[in-house]
Amino acid sequence: MNDMKMNGMETIDPVWAWQPYQPSADQTWDRRSAAHLFRRAGFGTDLARIDESVKRSPADVVGELVAGNQEPSEFRSTAEALAEATLAGGDPAKLSAAWVYRLLYTPNQLLEKTTLLWHGHFSTGAEKVQDARMMWNQNQLLRDHALGDFAAMVHEISQDPAMLIYLDSAINRKAHPNENFARELMELFCLGEGNYSEADVLELARCFTGWEIKNKKFRKNRYQHDSDEKNVLGQTGAFDGEDGVRIVLEQPAAPLFVARKLVRFFVCDEPSPSDAMLQPLADLFRESDLQVAPVVQRILGSNVFFSSMSVAQKIKSPVELVIGMLRSLKATTNAGLVADGLLSIGQGLFYPPNVKGWDGGRAWINSSTLLGRANLMADILDNDSTRFDGKSLSEYLRGQDVETTDQAIEYFEHCLLAVRLSEEAKAQLRETAASHSGDRERRMRSLLHAVTSLPVCQLC
């Protein structure tokens, strides 16, 4: 708990924290802060775009990112056609590759990043659901609301076939109310532990009786619905499932709970901020009728987001590491390879580990995943299909006027690292690069492999 003092999140003034960031001599708006914004609001972008953004105001750039809350129809139709083609085979693992493709090509990184957030939040695993199309439909649902209406998202997720199958709630009879979904709705999706009682779980479960999945579709079985009076979270009435969701979302704990999730996702892994710190965001969330975009916009444009409490204060998820490297160098590669690799290092898309989703932070890291991260990078850089803006890495870098090892180290530092390298670290990298006898392409790829395997590159 030393960390908390180090980080300073506890002593910070909540009003200052969420006020719009104004560049100052202390906190300049430069390549580093712009790259930070792009890494957090997405996965990362190439240096040209970073440099172009530095010329504009941070608020302007954040505004543009948040405004991309729907996919352009052309990209959406390409991505959907791709997903449809993979669905024909019926294998959810292939679907994972189709999402990787989307992450690599999307013009709206913030939308995909937020979709990924909700995928972990409303955790549903294909291993149990087994049906690729259901997983895909849920994914579209999350994307449609990712930066939109949180309440609508919860209402739809509570009738989503993949979710209900995942939570063993495909059948919910009057005589045996299934508590599973009711419990997760409050504990994991909307309120958090401590904001409801066991009695509330029982009563809420009664609201959902009769909700079932038949032939892969949601339906309300009125013969199995308990139409008697219930007492949920202090309200009394003959509630049905929709009422249940509405009542949960009306709780004061709800906006605070979601704000905490968003701050942990966008700002820093640890320590967990105090309620007081989150209150301004929770208020904003409630005022905007649980619209996600305004809160995300406030966070990404805030003082605290650009402060030392946030920069380099997250551990990259596997997706952030891999997609980040690729997008920062305009690279494309074999999406299936990436999808399988992500699964092996702990973040298989459509394969979250359990109902809680990915814990994130330090839980990403152990000796097996660290080796796995370095090895996945090796596999990607060894793969013939890996191209950088359609070129080899050395050609791409040459186009950026990067010719020497020193220039390359500096280039990678700017687009991939949240923390500056010390001179000694650079010397070590130079030494590593010098130990290769291969041609320039091989040396550049080795250097990139080394940089992405460094502990510092695991920071976001």
Place this chain on the structure above:
Amino acid sequence: MIDRPRLSELALSGMLVIAAYVAWPCDASAEPPRGADCVTSELLPQSIIACAEISDVGGVLETVLNHPLRAKLEAMPAYDGFMASGAPGQLQMGLRAFEASMGKPWQEALDTLTDRGVTVALDASDGGVAILVHSSEAELLERFRGFILALRQMQGATAKQGDYRGFMADLVGDDVKLVRMHDWLLVTNNSELGKSIIDQYLDRDDETLASHETYLAARKNLEGSAEHRVVSAFLDIKTLRDAGVAKDIFAEKIDNFVGEVALGGVLANLRHTPYVTGQFHLTTAGLSLQLTAPHQREWEAPREYFFGEPELAAAPPLLNVPNRVFALSTHRDLSQMWLRAGELLTEKGNDQLAVADTTLTTFFSGRDFGEDILGSLDSDVQLVGMEQDFSDVLPQPAIKLPAFALQFRMKDAAETKPELRRIFQSFVGFLNVVGAMNGQPPLDLGMESIGEADLVTATYVPDRDERESRSAKIQFNFSPTVAFDGDRIIIASSTPIARKLIEPNSDSENTNGVEDAVQDSNTAARLDVTPLKRILESNRSQLVANSMLEKGHGKEAAEAEIGLLLELLGFFRDVGLNLDVTDSQMALQVAVDVEADTEVQK
């Protein structure tokens, strides 16, 4: 952007030319030694276990470049797209630089560089490989060396050189070295091998491959018509075997039953035969590869199931159906093989087989699979695949697969037919029970008769809201069917192909040219490219998606790639494969026919 490549292209050419000329004078000192006038095998040590001689590179280039397909290729829109994509720009640039350093057009340069032969040789030790290029113009070889070195430098690799007995060796790859010895150019990844070749070149006093017994026998085997032959190769199996290389191939028994069915006899032959020779032919009409090895019947006892008993047996004719994609016929006594698996397979293989036997015997209602089921069938195995017509069919699967059918002859149809029919019916019932647990659509059993023939069919029943679907599950490619016609039993993946095989008006066993060729073959197969191309066409969106996912292409690039691929496929007519066995020889032949005489359509 447009200026960049041109500039660098000029610079590259310039540098390469300069480099090539700078490299030139240093050669003047080397006198042609005694080795200058020998054939390649006289330079190679006896430890060489494989070598391939490529003759007439110029002729190959001429055949390829003047081929009618070339005009067709260049007329394709996809080709234009490819050229415009910039990818070939580098190739063009490289070629131009090559021409500049060689001082003549690239075809001519290549022709002259290689006019006395190119040989690739593999050494028994440490995977050493040597490539020897023999040219009538030593000067051109030196320019080529300069070109390669300059290219390395352009790529940013550091130059490394070494000297052996007056010859300069340059490092041109991870551990690949390049040496010019007067009118020879030697490229090798193994210093010891390189040294021994140079020694031989200078001293000419050692035992060489040219005096090696096996090599001589193999050479003799390769004599005869060399017309259109571009590669002739030799592989010393005996040495390879004795050296313990590729133990898996030479192991007395293998793990895998399917492998044994397909290749058991071939692998058995490889355990005894001294060498294999290979020939590669190229003509305007196509290309072919022939591998030949000495063979003797008594080398291996327990493989009668493969070669036939008491004498060599031939495969039955290739089956024919409309829109056939492939056909394969072979002689295999599967029952004998299953029962003798104890002698044929490894312990591990037999363990697996025993487990499979338990499962299959469960499926086949307690009948012993090897003895009762396989034992009721003759040794003629015929497999055929067909493009399926989905134009009037609903639901239509999103991925469209070919249908295939396996045909056997029953030894005693009256006995076997009712039994296998019952087994099929209970098997379908079993699938329905298992499938229902896994959310698979159910199968509906049916019976039909065509003339004297009986069919037992099983059809997938779609969900109510998927009856009209055009993107149905992959299962809707299948309607498992068993057909009985006289002594024939046909096990088919779909009902239509079974019908085609028994409809009396379709000559399912026609005997035109191709089928005749089967007569002497143990195994024959043929792939028809046109229907294959149509199947791929109908799955184009899947292929495009795959290309996007696996290559990371954008949509347009993926569509262009698949378009080009399908167009290119159209250049081929068919692929034939034959395994011919005689009392003294075993030969495997693969021939690819191209559409040589197509008119260019504008």
Place this chain on the structure above:
Amino acid sequence: MQISTNQSRRRFLRSSIGGAAAIGVGANLPSCFAQAASGSGGSDERILVVVQMSGGNDGLNTIVPYADDDYRSARPKLAIPSDEVLTFDDDNGFHPSMTGMHELLQDGQFAAVRSVGYEQPNRSHFESMDIWHTCRRKDEPRPDGWLGRFLDQQPVTAGGDVPALHLGREQQPAAVASSSIRVPTVKELSEFQLRGNDKQSLRKLLEKRQPTSTAGDNQLLNFLQSSTTSAIAASQRVTEAAQGYRSEVKYPETDLGNKLRVVAQLIDAGLTTRIYYVQHDGFDTHAQQAQTHSILLRQWSDAVSALVRDLDDHDHEKRVCVMTFSEFGRRVSENASAGTDHGAAGPMFLCGGGVKAGITGKRPNLTDLQEGDLKHEYDFRQVYASVLKDWLGTDPTPILGKQYKSLSLFA
């Protein structure tokens, strides 16, 4: 050359640390030495290797009541002839394939518990396996498995070696599902090693802590740096263990044999992983059981006894226990296809230097059956409880949901 020096260096460190500790100067050693030494085999935490026989093992033909007439009359085709049984007392013996286990029993390294099961047995593979994995019935939520809950109870060790490993290509068993830790599924040893053209130089780069300008005040970076150096050290140990691994024991060339050899190498490399999980499939012998069952038992017995012998040779026998179970036994009477159908209670097995050798439980009563199946004498959670309490040293009650009476299975 290099391999053997590394090997001997490790040996040297191990023995010198041991020696130093013995004379009470351990605390004075530089900490890096102590760490290296504890990594290379000094760890003394106990390890559990779980072997799952998938498909339902026929317990009656595994531990055979060969003198029981009821056995012979229930199994006219499948009963093992008395003269083939590897006997261990007047009434009971092992299936003839189990020579390895027979020797382990004689050497005091084998224990079995007979007639293990649970109330109201379920005869579906999936359902019964889920019950064994999670200790819960279908109508209860079961987000995690019993081993996963054990892992949840252990002190958090983010950044170090994974606390449990599943080896194989199958889907991960629910037994290791945990709410706090993701257990990796590993297909081969190479996943513990750096790959790629530049692995040597990369290892050199990563094995030292990188100096960074802000490392001092970034806790996450400190954490990542120490995790990376320890990951590289662990991978180096695994590489050395794999390269320099000398074993007098010949593992069978089977999938299970290969997996258990990897387990031995990882244990010998000093990974702090405490749970290894492997699966051995194919026991669903409805027809022509005799040959298949004999093969499966031989594969299991040979591989597990090889592992135990190998661990003996490398001085790990006192800290590794191999536990084998199956989701159910099989019907007492054979069926018409010379096979057996899904049953209920069956035996469990524990092997290793720490077990109390012998057979626990009575000879199954073949006349007092429930729906044709053996009744259970012990609940499987009693065996789990013994393993958790007496072997892994933890309180079993919160893991198993209630208190189960443990058995005396460990020495």
